[in-house]
Amino acid sequence: MEVPFGGFRGNLSKRIIPCLDVKDGRTVKGINFVDLRDAGDPVELAWQYSQQGADELVFLDITATHEKRKTTIEMVKSVARQINIPFTIGGGISELKDAEALLNAGADKISINSAAVRNPQLINDLAKAFGVQFVVLAVDTKHLETGDFVHLNGGRIATELQTQHWIKEAESRGAGEILLTSMDKDGTKSGFDNLLLKQINDMVSIPVIASGGAGSAQDFVDVFQKTNVDAALAASVFHYGEILIPELKQLLKNNHIEIRI
Amino acid sequence: MIGIVNYGAGNIFSLTAALERLNLSYGMINTETDFDLYDRIIIPGVGHAGTAMQKLRDTGLVSKIKSLTKPVLGICVGMQLLTNYSEEGNSLMLEIIPVQTLRFEEEICKKVPHMGWNQIYPNKDCPLFKNILPASYFYFVHSYFIEFNSKFTSAYCNYGIKFSASIQKNNFYGVQFHPEKSGEAGEMLLKNFAHL
Numbered sequence: 001m002e003v004p005f006g007g008f009r010g011n012l013s014k015r016i017i018p019c020l021d022v023k024d025g026r027t028v029k030g031i032n033f034v035d036l037r038d039a040g041d042p043v044e045l046a047w048q049y050s051q052q053g054a055d056e057l058v059f060l061d062i063t064a065t066h067e068k069r070k071t072t073i074e075m076v077k078s079v080a081r082q083i084n085i086p087f088t089i090g091g092g093i094s095e096l097k098d099a100e101a102l103l104n105a106g107a108d109k110i111s112i113n114s115a116a117v118r119n120p121q122l123i124n125d126l127a128k129a130f131g132v133q134f135v136v137l138a139v140d141t142k143h144l145e146t147g148d149f150v151h152l153n154g155g156r157i158a159t160e161l162q163t164q165h166w167i168k169e170a171e172s173r174g175a176g177e178i179l180l181t182s183m184d185k186d187g188t189k190s191g192f193d194n195l196l197l198k199q200i201n202d203m204v205s206i207p208v209i210a211s212g213g214a215g216s217a218q219d220f221v222d223v224f225q226k227t228n229v230d231a232a233l234a235a236s237v238f239h240y241g242e243i244l245i246p247e248l249k250q251l252l253k254n255n256h257i258e259i260r261i
Numbered sequence: 262m263i264g265i266v267n268y269g270a271g272n273i274f275s276l277t278a279a280l281e282r283l284n285l286s287y288g289m290i291n292t293e294t295d296f297d298l299y300d301r302i303i304i305p306g307v308g309h310a311g312t313a314m315q316k317l318r319d320t321g322l323v324s325k326i327k328s329l330t331k332p333v334l335g336i337c338v339g340m341q342l343l344t345n346y347s348e349e350g351n352s353l354m355l356e357i358i359p360v361q362t363l364r365f366e367e368e369i370c371k372k373v374p375h376m377g378w379n380q381i382y383p384n385k386d387c388p389l390f391k392n393i394l395p396a397s398y399f400y401f402v403h404s405y406f407i408e409f410n411s412k413f414t415s416a417y418c419n420y421g422i423k424f425s426a427s428i429q430k431n432n433f434y435g436v437q438f439h440p441e442k443s444g445e446a447g448e449m450l451l452k453n454f455a456h457l
Contacts, residue, residue, distance in 0.1 A: 010379060010380075010418065010419030010420040010421065011379055011380040011396075011418075011419055012375065012377050012378070012379045012420060013377060013378040013379065013380075013398060015377050015378065050444070055377070055378055056377075077274070080274055080275050080278050081278045081281070081282070082278075082282070084279065084282070084441070084442065084443070084444050084445070084447065084448060085400070085442060085444055086400055086402075086439075086442045103272050104272055104274060105274065106272070106274040106275045106278060108275070108402075108442065130308070131307065131308045131309070132374065132404070133374050133376060133402045133403075133404075176374060176376070177376065205367045205371060205372055205373060206372060206373070206374075207372055207374075207376050207377070230372070230376070230377060231377070260378045260398040
């Protein structure tokens with residue numbers, strides 16, 4: 001039996017990560033599980049996903065105002081009380097005290113994006129205060145004629161930061177994991193950006209989460225066969241039930257990809 | 262009832278939440294006399310092992326911990342504290358279980374920290390793993406590991422090298438993974454510890 005990239009990983013499983021958008025402590029975007037009592041309740045959704053075999057969850061907080069972010073803390077506490085798998089929370093974290101509040105509420109990791117671009121020292125400070133394992137750097141990248149560049153605000157604002165350079169810098173500053181979203185692929189359902197993911201993954205020695213472009217279960221097989229990324233993240237294909245996690249994991253296992261079932 | 266040693270090394274919200282889900286009652290240990298209130302002791306721990314050890318020393322509870330005869334469970338860095346020495350901060354630990362805490366070499370393991378779900382292989386006779394199948398997955402997050410030891414390793418795991426997923430000496434148990442984040446298998450382990 002051929003084991004892809006076997007050996008040094010031991011039996012470390014590839015991770016499947018559903019991503020939930022939350023606003024004012026409620027999940028947004030349509031979620032289409034059959035037996036949901038409350039599609040807006042992040043705790044119930046998180047529980048459903050953990051029962052289906054999700055390995056980890058990411059909550060992306062899109063709460064607009066600072067005052068309302070208290071609801072996010074309450075949500076994180078409720079999730080931590082009831083869910084027995086790890087989860088990350090991202091969105092709006094720009095200071096140490098934001099991160100500390102989330103840690104104390106039970107979040108396993110936080111992800112930072114534009115705040116780190118504006119103030120790269122934030123990565124060092126977070127890693128020093130809470131450990132590298134707590135700090136996920138989220139990078140939204142777009143391919144331009146002159147290379148791959150970091151974008152902010154969901155891809156709307158281009159920066160002059162070259163994606164590969166930024167990721168290397170973030171790793172040296174203490175990022176513990178990279179969540180790489182290809183804005184070229186995001187929403188297209190045409191598969192992950194395997195070329196870029198392979199290039200980035202081979203460049204760093206911290207875990208990489210692939211994001212953007214998942215449309216079918218085969219796309220997950222492809223990303224794990226063509227690259228050595230550690231995890232793959234998706235939102236709508238899971239929320240709408242287009243891909244069921246137990247079936248996805250069985251397919252991965254059938255393809256000899258190390259996966260927790 | 263479980264007592265959690267409260268020495269300020271990392272967040273314990275997820276641990277106490279897991280104990281609550283399992284209806285296992287617990288309290289915090291801040292002083293030497295607090296140990297008398299509990300029949301099971303957990304030493305949690307996240308972050309830097311050297312710093313954690315210093316914090317534990319600052320509580321003045323070290324000699325009491327070393328003299329305990331009740332079941333003690335160290336989790337993650339709490340497990341590493343039970344060993345003789347850690348390469349993290351080049352620090353002496355509690356010297357309860359004579360093994361070493363070493364750093365994963367990137368050349369061998371490729372990615373550090375070792376983060377995610379990995380399979381563990383427990384000794385048949387270790388009561389902590391009762392009703393837990395061999396090759397069950399547990400959730401790990403760590404950059405330092407405890408070497409495999411044929412005498413004290415009670416479950417092993419592979420990540421580039423074979424290392425201790427759990428260790429045991431007499432009433433002292435340590436687990437490198439996070440049972441509070443390891444789904445149903447992790448909850449079973451906490452229950453087993455509560456009923457040792």
